[in-house]
Amino acid sequence: DTGVSQNPRHKITKRGQNVTFRCDPISEHNRLYWYRQTLGQGPEFLTYFQNEAQLEKSRLLSDRFSAERPKGSFSTLEIQRTEQGDSAMYLCASSLVSGPSGNTIYFGEGSWLTVV
Amino acid sequence: AQKITQTQPGMFVQEKEAVTLDCTYDTSDQSYGLFWYKQPSSGEMIFLIYQGSYDEQNATEGRYSLNFQKARKSANLVISASQLGDSAMYFCAMRRPSGGYNKLIFGAGTRLAVHP
Numbered sequence: 001d002t003g004v005s006q007n008p009r010h011k012i013t014k015r016g017q018n019v020t021f022r023c024d025p026i027s028e029h030n031r032l033y034w035y036r037q038t039l040g041q042g043p044e045f046l047t048y049f050q051n052e053a054q055l056e057k058s059r060l061l062s063d064r065f066s067a068e069r070p071k072g073s074f075s076t077l078e079i080q081r082t083e084q085g086d087s088a089m090y091l092c093a094s095s096l097v098s099g100p101s102g103n104t105i106y107f108g109e110g111s112w113l114t115v116v
Numbered sequence: 117a118q119k120i121t122q123t124q125p126g127m128f129v130q131e132k133e134a135v136t137l138d139c140t141y142d143t144s145d146q147s148y149g150l151f152w153y154k155q156p157s158s159g160e161m162i163f164l165i166y167q168g169s170y171d172e173q174n175a176t177e178g179r180y181s182l183n184f185q186k187a188r189k190s191a192n193l194v195i196s197a198s199q200l201g202d203s204a205m206y207f208c209a210m211r212r213p214s215g216g217y218n219k220l221i222f223g224a225g226t227r228l229a230v231h232p
Contacts, residue, residue, distance in 0.1 A: 042222025107161035
């Protein structure tokens with residue numbers, strides 16, 4: 001499978017616990033994005049990496065959220081001290097910088113988070 | 117502010133018939149990109165079709181075509197010969213040049229149900 005891979009696919013956690021999601025982008029894609037999607041809504045942008053550099057962060061990304069892409073390949077999204085409002089699907093996506101395929105952003109299957 | 121509007125929360129279509137899903141957008145940018153994604157119940161966002169604001173021809177990808185009317189700021193998705201497997205959520209999205217084409221802005225989506 002050469003698509004965007006995310007794990008875990010589902011996570012149930014107690015309020016106050018920390019959770020971490022991992023994203024493996026399509027090989028050689030240098031751009032990586034994180035989005036959040038709540039029920040009945042379209043995805044909302046959280047943050048974006050080009051290679052290992054985090055170049056843009058949404059105001060939705062509070063201090064409890066941190067994302068890394070240490071070697072410019074896979075990325076992790078950590079949520080500390082989870083709250084019930086964090087319950088959502090977290091989508092990872094990747095793309096190339098330029099070229100015809102650079103217009104296309106490919107998404108993974110998402111990681112569902114339920115905070116109880 | 118940039119915005120995507122999908123006015124149809126739900127649509128029904130008979131198998132083998134064509135269906136049009138509406139999308140209007142609001143932007144003051146001259147250069148932008150428009151996307152349609154399909155999201156089945158599994159959660160993955162599947163890229164369907166892309167239209168650049170300067171593209172003179174309407175984009176087509178197999179059974180999908182994008183009816184792009186720039187003056188009206190609409191980018192409707194047409195699915196021809198609907199199949200049962202087309203039942204899913206469909207999202208229209210816009211990518212802005214500001215910030216280096218880094219984020220997609222999504223509409224709220226349209227749920228399509230294909231009946232046999």
